[in-house]
Amino acid sequence: MSSTPEYNNDNIKPEPILSQQDHEDGPVPPPNVDDAALVRKIDMRVLPMLFAIYLVAFLDRVNISNALTMSMPTDLDLYGDRANIALLIFYIPYILFEIPSNIVMKKLKPHIWLSGCIIAFGIVMLGQAFVQSYGGLIATRFFLGLAECGIFPGSFYLISFWYKRAEAQKRFTMYWSSVIFAGAFGGLLASGIAKMDGMRGLENWRWIFLLEGIASILIGIFALFFCADFPQQASWLTEDEKAAVIAKTRNFEDDEVSVTKSDLIASSKDLKLYLAGFMYFTIVVPIYAFSYFAPTIIKALGYGTIQTQLHSVPPFAAALGLCVVVAYFSDRLNIRLPFILLGQILIIIGVAIMLTTHGKSHFSAEYLGICFITMGAFSSGAVIICWVLMNMQGHKERSIGSGWVIGVGNAGGIVAVFCFTKDDAPLYHRGYWILMGITLAGVVLTLLYALVIVRDRRRQVRDEGKVDKEKVLSL
Template identity: 85%
Template sequence: MGFVPKGENVDPVLGSPDQSDENYAVMSDVDEAALLRKIDMRVMPMLFAIYFVAFLDRVNISNALTMSMPTELDLYGDRENVALLIFYIPYIIFEIPSNIIMKKVKPHFWLSGCIIAFGIVMLGQAFVKSYGGLIATRFFLGLAECGIFPGSFYLISFWYKRAESQKRFTMYWSSVIFAGAFGGLLASAIAKMDGLRGLENWRWIFLLEGVASILVGIFAFFFCADFPQQASWLTEKEKAAVIAKTRNHEDDDVVITKSDIFEFSKDIKMYLAAIMYFCIVVPIYAFSYFAPTIIKALGYGTIQTQLHSVPPFAAALGLCILTAYFSDRLGLRSPFILLGDLLIIIGLAIMLTMHGKNNFSPEYLGICFITMGAFSSGAVIICWVLMNMHGHKQRSFGSGFVIGVGNAGGIVAVFCFTSDDAPLYKRGYWILMAITLVGTVTTVLYGLVVARERRREIQTENKTDKEKVLSL
């Protein structure tokens, strides 16, 4: 069984279902361009803000670890890495149940609740006094955030057709990059607040960003969009037009049964997609968490370290924007993923050969290449995989499974750079190199499976020669 339903026409460029005469009739009743602008303004900004603060809060510990936090909480040996690891246990386990719950209670309620809970726990983390307290707050942070990332992508996939999808997925994904860059700038300013009102500077990071999360959560309750069928800000014709162009006609009361899960489990694409995403998550989180640590090992002070962590994320944002534009324009996904993998490999090769030889410029270029390649590929992978799924059943279970398994890469990432491997971190770079090569092979295999399924559909439906498919 594949995720692409049989009996649907295939877009000659993106391989997506095209519009039947009935769908065109529905779309002709509305101004499609105006409707798209309306959706963009209502759906994307709030989701961007939600994940911006969520990711900022998730990785701000990387900035705190360059301050006095390790000394004050007695984070010796691998304790720092374990504190990072504990976040992913509930985060991974509860992603699929979270998507199912979000469908039942509506996205605006679930996503806003998740981010408010996240902010409250973050406030608690600002006042921890021990390693045990840090572990507890990191666990509940993972539990609170488990629904935000897969839930948001799940929601976005119901608002846009494939030809529109990459730009929107990248817009949402870029919130991660903004968070990485802004986190460094904010941390450099907060570093100067050491001792203010009797609090250490690292505590101010968690305190201020926790308050920001709660405020965003309150706004999200009122302004976060739901699924198209539930959108009170659309007319009935506009709702019908969105459903027609995205071909998401399933009823609201969808229940995933054991037989559905069994059918999903037979789809090899789901496993390849999970491995592909896993292999890009590892370098993403490794450098989100440890870029400041790697830069600090080059001899920079706290503030300079935070400032130097910004440009790699800025470069990644630029590449993501270019990738989104050309990916949608050319109707191609895998070449841009492979380009990102190539940049990661080049960057790792630079770090392995130049690190520790007082060659800051080549090393810094290597950090930029790795960050650019990982973040640009990640955005395309998510879009490619989710838009090969259809309906609430496949997307709720499939997105939760792929993102859940993929995010297990965060567990590997937190142990890539350990104190006993400092300051050269050669073991970490070799781990990332091996995982990136596996991801490259998996990307090719996933593309071949998609191409085979699309060709079978064309043969089954007796398509004409004009309806060709660019599967990759």
């Protein structure tokens, strides 16, 4: 039986005629499907498992930032820039294999690929708990990057097929918030683990990797049974429900379509992809800079190890609150651009505060600057991903596009790991000026991407002669 959804006269046709209601709300689903109930069903089945997967994945990726405030640098002889290089090595396989990973996920099905990735990630994390040298740390960081390369772009790629544009931002933000929870929870967890130093002969930083590696493996096993696939493959939906999802998201493309070399070449000529990738790059730099170095920066304010971990939580909590508010209004107004610019402005203000107050005993002002940077970076990042992916259509565009944009964007992690180095401590002026320059460049790229969207949308509407919100590019 073909995996392409079948339609008959009693259901809906592949190319529905757009009425006035269709112009405003998208194609009408089959009459016996309650759309609100269907969306709730999808929310409960798709999002929780993906949230858990990336929560442990991001937690495992950045937990080294907490370990670096303990005895890890001394135990592994991490002098000079060695700690920064260990952070850097993660991104080499992580960036290179994101597009191939999406293609493999499409062939193997998401529940198999994503669960395999997180189990492999957990196994490597267990190995990192027992490294005895700088070389061992470098090796485990490389394989962590290889194991995780498919999780983030693959999850966004999958989510984009389940929701129409007006529903997407809240769901993308719900998934994205796993990153923020990881940042906040990582600090709380590390403050507790810091007290385990010497337990069973292991340093406290080793317990971080050990416990989180075990959690990753357990989540990966659950994901094998509970992670959702694409709508056409969902055995937990009725045929009418599948038809309703496909109709409202306008994803009529054959489920078994394959990405070819010509598709890759065609994508390489799309200006929007380049602008989107570098736009995301400019927001990833502050995201990773503060995910990795917030504990280090906070410790420079004069706090002890446990107080440092606890004080790293509120900035991420504030970021989560702003992300929720932005997601609500972005979907309600069906627009993304102003909310991205808002986040970028917060980063600029936060960096300006740090440049003018850091090292002058203005603890409250400095802490506010850290909160502003974290809030702006995480809120903008969630909207950028949704904006870019929901302006793509079908498996080919989204598998290539999500891998490319997130791959190029995550190259920002390479810059981020060298923003705050020991030779620039404790004021870190060089790092803050890097963040300022990159964020200003991000504002320019965001506006350029919006101009290209306006140009292509006008051309699209002119050529098709009709308005379909789920197909026409949006701001």
